[in-house]
Amino acid sequence: MSQTITENMEEVRQIQPTPKRFGLALDKFITFAAVIALFIIFSIVAKNFFTLRSVLSLLLQTSAVTIMGIGVTFAIITGGIDLSIGSVIALSGTIAVMVAIAGVPIWISMIIGLLVGGLCGLINGLMITGLKLPPFIATLGMMMVARGVALTITNANAWPAPEGFGNLGNGAIFGTGPQFPGIAYPVLMMIAVAILFSFILSKTRIGRYTYAVGSNEEAARLSGIKVNRVKIIAYIISGLLAGLVGIILASRMVTSQPNSADGYELNAIASAVIGGTSLMGGVGTVAGTVIGSFIIGILSVGLTMAGANYFLQKIVIGLVVIGAVTIDQLKVRRK
Amino acid sequence: MDISEFEQMDSPTQDVILEVEKVSKSFPGVKALDNVSFTLRRGEVHAIVGENGAGKSTLMKILSGVYQADQGTLRYKGKAVIFRDVNQAYEAGIRIIYQELNLIPHLSVAANIFIGREPLTRLGILDEKKMNADAATILNRLNIHMDPAIQLNKLPVSKQQMVEIAKALSTESEVLIMDEPTSALTESEIDELFAVIHTLRNQGVAIIYISHRLEELRRIVDRISIFRDGHSVSTDDYSAIGMDEIVNRMVGRKLENKFPPKQNTPTTEKLLEVRNIVRTGLLHDISFDLYRGEILGISGLMGAGRSELGRAIFGADPMDSGEVIMNGQKLALHSPADAIKAGIAYLSENRKEDGLAVKMRLTENITMANVYEISKRFGVLSHAKEMEIAQRYVGELLIRTPNLVQVVNNLSGGNQQKVVVAKWLFCDSKILIFDEPTRGIDVGTKYAIYELIGALAREGRGIIVISSELPEILGLTDRLLVLHEGKLAATLTTADTTQEEILSHAAGLVTARPGNTAF
Numbered sequence: 011m012s013q014t015i016t017e018n019m020e021e022v023r024q025i026q027p028t029p030k031r032f033g034l035a036l037d038k039f040i041t042f043a044a045v046i047a048l049f050i051i052f053s054i055v056a057k058n059f060f061t062l063r064s065v066l067s068l069l070l071q072t073s074a075v076t077i078m079g080i081g082v083t084f085a086i087i088t089g090g091i092d093l094s095i096g097s098v099i100a101l102s103g104t105i106a107v108m109v110a111i112a113g114v115p116i117w118i119s120m121i122i123g124l125l126v127g128g129l130c131g132l133i134n135g136l137m138i139t140g141l142k143l144p145p146f147i148a149t150l151g152m153m154m155v156a157r158g159v160a161l162t163i164t165n166a167n168a169w170p171a172p173e174g175f176g177n178l179g180n181g182a183i184f185g186t187g188p189q190f191p192g193i194a195y196p197v198l199m200m201i202a203v204a205i206l207f208s209f210i211l212s213k214t215r216i217g218r219y220t221y222a223v224g225s226n227e228e229a230a231r232l233s234g235i236k237v238n239r240v241k242i243i244a245y246i247i248s249g250l251l252a253g254l255v256g257i258i259l260a261s262r263m264v265t266s267q268p269n270s271a272d273g274y275e276l277n278a279i280a281s282a283v284i285g286g287t288s289l290m291g292g293v294g295t296v297a298g299t300v301i302g303s304f305i306i307g308i309l310s311v312g313l314t315m316a317g318a319n320y321f322l323q324k325i326v327i328g329l330v331v332i333g334a335v336t337i338d339q340l341k342v343r344r345k
Numbered sequence: 346m347d348i349s350e351f352e353q354m355d356s357p358t359q360d361v362i363l364e365v366e367k368v369s370k371s372f373p374g375v376k377a378l379d380n381v382s383f384t385l386r387r388g389e390v391h392a393i394v395g396e397n398g399a400g401k402s403t404l405m406k407i408l409s410g411v412y413q414a415d416q417g418t419l420r421y422k423g424k425a426v427i428f429r430d431v432n433q434a435y436e437a438g439i440r441i442i443y444q445e446l447n448l449i450p451h452l453s454v455a456a457n458i459f460i461g462r463e464p465l466t467r468l469g470i471l472d473e474k475k476m477n478a479d480a481a482t483i484l485n486r487l488n489i490h491m492d493p494a495i496q497l498n499k500l501p502v503s504k505q506q507m508v509e510i511a512k513a514l515s516t517e518s519e520v521l522i523m524d525e526p527t528s529a530l531t532e533s534e535i536d537e538l539f540a541v542i543h544t545l546r547n548q549g550v551a552i553i554y555i556s557h558r559l560e561e562l563r564r565i566v567d568r569i570s571i572f573r574d575g576h577s578v579s580t581d582d583y584s585a586i587g588m589d590e591i592v593n594r595m596v597g598r599k600l601e602n603k604f605p606p607k608q609n610t611p612t613t614e615k616l617l618e619v620r621n622i623v624r625t626g627l628l629h630d631i632s633f634d635l636y637r638g639e640i641l642g643i644s645g646l647m648g649a650g651r652s653e654l655g656r657a658i659f660g661a662d663p664m665d666s667g668e669v670i671m672n673g674q675k676l677a678l679h680s681p682a683d684a685i686k687a688g689i690a691y692l693s694e695n696r697k698e699d700g701l702a703v704k705m706r707l708t709e710n711i712t713m714a715n716v717y718e719i720s721k722r723f724g725v726l727s728h729a730k731e732m733e734i735a736q737r738y739v740g741e742l743l744i745r746t747p748n749l750v751q752v753v754n755n756l757s758g759g760n761q762q763k764v765v766v767a768k769w770l771f772c773d774s775k776i777l778i779f780d781e782p783t784r785g786i787d788v789g790t791k792y793a794i795y796e797l798i799g800a801l802a803r804e805g806r807g808i809i810v811i812s813s814e815l816p817e818i819l820g821l822t823d824r825l826l827v828l829h830e831g832k833l834a835a836t837l838t839t840a841d842t843t844q845e846e847i848l849s850h851a852a853g854l855v856t857a858r859p860g861n862t863a864f
Contacts, residue, residue: 215716215724222713225702232661232691232699233714233768234682292704 041286041301048305052312059315066191072307073200074255078274079281079299080207081251084244086282087211089224089291090138090145092248094130094152095275101156102126102253103260104164104268107171111266116174120257127253128246130156135242153275160268168265179262196258203251208296220244224291280327281306284334305330360386362519362551363408368417370403377403379575380417385520390542390552392562392583395572395595396787401555404572405522408553409441410434440513441522446505448512450498455480457497458512483515488544503534507541514545521545522553527561528785531647531813539565557787559591560816573597596789603788604820605795609802611639611823615673616807617689617776619658622667627653629832631667635776635807640798642818642825642839643811645851649828651811652694655778658809659691660684671776685714690769694781694811696758700765703754707746708735710753710764715772738767742797759790766797777801778809783817795821815844829853 053060078095085092106123110116130152137148178195185192211217219240222230231237259270283289284305285298306327313323363385370378378400385391395401406412407419410428418425421437428434448457455476456463464472464479480493489507497505506526513521523542527535542565546552554566562569562583570580571594578594592603617635622628628650635641645651657664660678669676676687684691693700701710708731712719719730735749742763746756753764762782769777779798783791798821802808812818818825819839827835827850835850 213725213728215720215726218709218713218716218726221705221709222702225704226699228699229702230713232659232681232693234680234685235713236680236682292702 041298045301045304045308048308048312052308052316056312056315056317059312062190064311064315066193066197068307068311069197069200070194071311072303073194073196074259074274075277075281075306076200076300076303077203077251077258078248078255078278079285079303080203080296081248082275082278083282083285083287083294083296083299084207084211084220085145085248086279086287086289087220087224087291087294088241088244089227090241090244091149091279091289092131092134092245092252093146093149093275094134094156095248095252095278096271096273097153097156097160098127098130098249098252099256099259099271099274100268101130101160102256103270104160104266106257107169107175107260107266108163110172110175111169116172119175120178120261123257123260124250124253127256128250130252131246131249132242134249135245138245139238139241157268157272164266164268166268168263168267171260171264171266176261176264179258179260179264196262199254199258203254204296204300207247207251211296216240216243221292224293226292277303277306280331284331286334286338288338302334362387362422364418364420365404365408366418366420368404368407368414368419370407370412370415376575378407378414381572381575381577383570383577383580385551385553386568387519387551388546388549389567390546390554390565392554392556392566392569393572394556394559394562394569394591396789399572399595399787400575401572402524403575405441405524405553405555408434408520408522409439438517438519439522440518440520442506442509442513442524442526444525444528446502446509448497448505448509451496453477453494453496454484454491454500454508454511455493457508458483458493458515460512480511480515483511486548487511487514487541489541501534502529503531503537506530506538510541510545514550518550520551520553522555524555525557525785526554527556527558535561557785559588559788571595592788595787603792603816605792605799608796608799609638609640609823611802612637612805616671617658618668618670620668620670622654622657622669623665624653624657624662624831625665627831628657628664631828631831631833633826633833633836635809637807638802638805639824640802640808640810640822642822643809643828644813644815644818644825644847645828645834647813648830649851650831651813651828652780653831654828655691655780655809655811658684659689659778661691685772685774688773688775689778690714690772690774690776691778692762692765692769692780692782694784696761696765696785701753701761703761704752706750707739707744707753707756707764708732708749711735711738711767711771714768718771734771735767738770742767743793757790759786759794762786762790762794763797770801774806776807776809778811780811781813782810783812783814815847818847819844827851 058064078099082092082095102123105126106119109122110119114122134149134152137143137151138145182192182194183198184190211220219230219235222233222235223237223240227237255271260266263270281303282294282299283302285295285300285302287294287298309326309330310323313326361384365381365383368378368381369376381400381404393401393404403412407414408428410431410433413427413429419427426437428437449460452460458480459476464475466472477493484491484493487507487510489511491500491504491507497508500508526538530538542552556562566583568580569583569586569591571578571591573595574597614637615634616637619634620632622631631654633641643651643654653662656662658669660681660683669678671687671689676683678684681691697703702713712731712734716726719727719734721727732749738744739746739749744760744763744767746760753761756764782798783794786794798808798810810818810821822839825837825839825842825847826833827837827847829851830853834853837847
């Protein structure tokens, strides 16, 4: 067949398999450079910012936002959103604690907490694909329901968890005493989650389908991709990672906190958006979200250490979200 | 022959409203316009034709203020002008109507016409009465008959297009640019549009008319300018130039035939048997066979159920009853995935809306329907294999792209179509359903697509071509089905039929035919 067609065309061109893409590499470099620049600025402005202790604490504080940001990145790339993250964190954390209090071994209760997160994600996915609800509405409903369930089962009280429940959130490895407290488990989990889900998104079939569904849902369906299944998986990932953050936070506080993590979903969405994920779907990376959450993390830790109050932090982070998306829009328009 | 200079000297200057003199425009890596000249007179319909990438749209964007020329002069009503932005061109009286309509579906016709400058009462409230009355005046002036108070989305596309025209001309305007205005219209709707264009021309509006449908130009065009590779090749009175010559100048070489010689010979081996397909209200009891190596056409007027039939066989829309049998096996078609597994491919008429993921790369689009083939264990994708496959199809189908990871949005229409074909070849599809395979594709590339379709049939695949262009159906197919209002009106052998016969079946004019008592 190829010969017939070639005969009638004069030219056969040599095609470069991949182009030299300075442009794109530069974009990523700039975002990364922003993190470094912020870091350097705060090292100068804030005393004690550039110390091992504060870097370790920065990593620990940022781990929660990063993990849930990675989860919501999947939902956003399919063209959706997950507003239920904060409530799902509270629900899976409280259920894990309550189950542990009831005498279930701690590691099993934590797995149950994780599964509760995944189940919430599954329900979100089913509402979006089965009932055809807009993701905003489905996850808004889940946000309220999950919070309500968390408050109900705890009677709105903070119940102390059994001994040993706090190890996951407060433990560390390689610690050598007060000089070097070690790398906290949540930080290790953040690194593992980032590597695993970056791989899934960029190198596996489900990752490819996630982009395809977000880029053009109908084209994906007509290519035989089971669009509903892909969306459900994306919301399960978002729910599971919220569940993971839920047990980490419950473990750090060693109590069930039904009111915790209120509004965290917005930080997660912000970190994805700062990292270049498009709310229109089809665009985004795990690496971008990690960078985005670190920009938020460095800003809040840095501003605190530089003596700025909490309200100023809110203002600055809000401006960064607006600025990052503005730059993205300008790039699109320039093309 | 370049006779545009001669004409510029000869024509009385007051007739000329717009002159483009030696305009050039470059983008990084491309010279989109190179020394382009052309003149537009009051009260003429001036066609601009050329293949994709000839520079038509770049020139239109300069005329409407989206881009500015690097070199050369724009002379409007005798004065050299530069339109710095869209508003300046608009103020000057230049209107452009794009292929995609820019209207708000949930507002009334009048509200759409007056959007952004709604008349207000003294209290600052919308003056609906005045708006409707003024809209009626404007519509009347253009000989468009419709109720200004009706909600826009209750109108067919053709009427919506008229609203767009009315909106453009509701303020003082002298130049109207229309980009592919007929691409979504049926034959009778085109007649209506052309009547409006006639009215405008007689009122002295200068009209630039861009179209790929060369056949229709004959009916409205006064002069024609031909563009090729960023150059203006010629301007002629339409009556002084033949269709063959137009095509030759567009492609820059002789295209003896619009259709390649037949490559395929249909076998007598049934590949697909479609039995009694029903989709309530859309498809009524349709049965036909497709043979190995055959190209089967599906013809009919817009709304006759052409695409619906193709989509039903592909499992894209659920059918209410009926059977699809492939190689003697009944297929259970619940979704496109089932059809793809069986070896059926559907190439949608809207490449950008549902054929391609335009934000994704060429490689990713080619492998999209068969990602399993490039998967290793645990669903991990093989990048190397994907590149190898893309390289192969880019070579075989001569897809013009700077590299393999180009985002497909940046490819031309013809090359995008080839990417879609590559996607289905990679699935090793045995049956390919092409829905309007050459819509929005230039003449030269059309020929390549026709060749490709012929080659696919010769390899023993079964091809279904759904097309609204009768010459395409006649030039390409072995047999054809004619649909009329969701029913199969006729099954014809292409060699023994004529455009007239097909049209009379499509229009429902033939009330009885042998072997069918349903009519």
